[in-house]
Each structure stands twice: as structure tokens, then as C-alpha cells.
Amino acid sequence: MFAHVDINNCYVSCETLFNPALRGRVVVVLSNNDGCVIARSNEAKAAGIRMGDAEFIVRKRLKELNAVIFSSNYAFYADMSARMMNNLARYTYLLMVYSIDEAFLAMGNLPVDLEAHVAMISRNVMRDTGLSITVGVGPTMALAKLANKAAKKLKRNYLVLDTTAKVNEVVKDFLIEDVWGIGKQYYEMLREMGVTTAEDFRQLKPDLVRQRMTVQGWRLQQELWGKPCNVIKDVADRSKGIESSQSFNSYQTDLEQLEEAAAMHAATIAFKLRQQNSMALLLTVYLRTNKHNISHDQHYPVITVKVPFASNSTQNLTRICVQALRAIYQPGYNYLKTGVRATGIIPAGEVQYNLFSNYDNSRRQALSHLMDEINARYGRGALRVAAEGYKKSWKMKQEFLSKRYTTDWRDIVVAR
Incomplete structure (x- = not known):
């Protein structure tokens, strides 16, 4: 379950x-x-x-x-998300964070009454974090997701599909467009085939589903029949990489401003790598103009650079990304967005060194961890590399930003 x-x-x-x-x-x-x-x-x-x-x-x-x-x-929301995830971990032996507000929990082999256990989770998370959650339980991850959406429609805090009869009852009227993994393209195709509910989809021939929707569609169909094809992973999926990007609040033409933004994204990625005890072998840096403004010349340069030795050091990644950005920048264009993506991610303990190079990263590692400790104490960004700049006139527009109640000492709630 x-x-x-x-x-x-x-x-x-x-x-x-x-x-x-x-x-x-x-x-x-x-x-x-x-x-x-x-x-x-x-x-x-x-x-x-x-x-x-x-x-x-x-x-x-x-x-x-x-x-x-x-x-x-985002910093505030991420902190509240972490509080909820830490709370959820108390109620399972395996938890997978799926997004900032979603998680999957392994519920099999728990010597508990599922209905009572799920009710307790919902009640205790609200008590301990103040956040209202919905819980869906099923014999597969797809059915658990479906149960969650069904619970919301029924205005319930949780729904447990622990019998075939309960599964069939929910699936028969569940709209196909609300099924996990059915995007717009597949929805249009299935609608033309007369498929409007999850039950209609289950009744399609498996070979046809595999032919029209690849193996992912076939797995989804099997999961809707209660046959698990997906598993919960207790480690981050490193195949997808890590990305940091944002649009500017106005067009940017100055190289120095773009370098500051690239440095900030590199520092963010380095921090995320250290959080999951990983290192990156490849860094991709890109620039974007506004594709919706046809009056401006368009330019979408991108470059991928191999990191000499896998790293999660803020200093190393920042230096590489700034140099890469200089290589793709061209004056005369109105840039609206820049970003950095790290791929080739490996566990920190599996770095391959060069026999003929005396590479010592311990000092940079120690410095990066010291920055993390200071920022954890005094707020994110309290200490950063000079390449990120100070005034950051290019930062995104945030006219309605709320207080950072849990991530900045200046905004902490005061009881009078």
C-alpha cells in the first residue's frame, strides 16, 4: 500500500x-x-x-x-514544506518527496489499521505544522494519487482504497483528464477514442495502450488495475539533474548583471548538491530573450561545460558558470532570463580523481560548509560570494512579498 x-x-x-x-x-x-x-x-x-x-x-x-x-x-514555502516532510517521516519507513507540497509514503507491512493510521497522520500534521493536508491511500502509487484527488472532491481529509470494491467504485466515474500522468496530448487522443473515465482507460487493450502511449502509459494502466509498476525511492533521482533559473524584472543587456545572476544560480545549485550529498560533472548555462516580443532580435545561446573534477563547491561552480556565460553572451540583445542546470550528478563519495593531478578540494569544501552554517543561522544569502553582486537590480519583481516568518530573524512572529 x-x-x-x-x-x-x-x-x-x-x-x-x-x-x-x-x-x-x-x-x-x-x-x-x-x-x-x-x-x-x-x-x-x-x-x-x-x-x-x-x-x-x-x-x-x-x-x-x-x-x-x-x-x-519560495524560501518560506520551502521551509514549511521541509517541516511537513520531516513530520510525515515519523509515520512511515520510506518517504519520497515528490514536489514542494507532495510526498509518497510506503504503507505496506505496517502493523496498523490503515484507516486509523491515515486519520492520525492528517490530524497530527495539522497539529504540529498548522498545514491542512489530504491523504490518499491505494495499492499502487497511481491509485494513491487518484484516491487523494477523489478525497478532495468528496471534501474529505483522507480516502483509503484498500479493497478491490473501493477501487472500482472510485475508478468508474473518475475523469481521465484528472488521472496522474495523463497530459493534454494524451487526453485529446483518448477523448477521440471515446475514453472519458479511468475505468474506460482500464478497459483498453494493453497492447494498444503500449503502442499509442509507450511503456509509461502501459504502466499507468497496470497501476490502475492495482498492479504496482512504480516504486518509492528513498534517494533523490539524480538522472534529471538540478536547475536554477528565473526571469529578470526588466530586459538585461549588461554582461556584469548577467554574470551576477549566473553566479547566484550556480551558488543555489551548489547548495542543493551539498544538501543531497552529491556532486556534478556537467554544468549547462543558458540565456533567453523574450520569444513573445517579436520586435526584438531573438537569441537563445546555451553551453555545456564539463567540470574537471566532480564538485559541489560554491566557489568552483560559480567560477565555471561565470566563464561559461561570458562565452555565450553577445551584446545588443535584450535578455529576459538566464539559468544554470547541473547534470552528471554522482554521490559525493564516488568522485574519480586524476592520477597525474594533485587535486585537493578540502579547503573549498570546508569553506562551502561554513557558508551553509552561517546562512542557516542568519538567513539564506547572509554570506555569499562577491560574484553574486550586492544590489541585484536584475532581481525578479516581487511587489507583494510577504514576511519571511521562518527564514529571517527580522520577520519572526513576536508575541505581545
């Missing part, structure tokens, strides 16, 4: 937790540069505010609703 847990209206829930006056009000959280709606309170959903709505389009409507608007406060 597997459990799928997610935070209800994650970003809005985090904001409401430290500002209870927001309860019952229309609340939305905006994406990078305050571009579009990425999180909504239930009241905002009821008022017709849709996910992905551009801020300038719904601005008037939000004003009419007396809505409260927030810019994305």
Missing part, C-alpha cells in the same frame, strides 16, 4: 498560517515577476479566478473582490 500526501492550496495555506485574518478571504499567490496566478484560496476558486490567469488580466476582478495578493515567497 502507498499513501500520497499533499498540502491543500500549499502557498496560500502557508501565508494564511501566519496571518489568520486571511481566512475566508480571496487570496492569490503570483508567479515569478508577479506574472500570473499559481495558487488560490478556495474563495478565489469559487470567485472564478483560474490557475494561470495573468495578473494584469484579473487585476480589476481581484480589486472588486478585495483580494489579498502575494508574490511567491
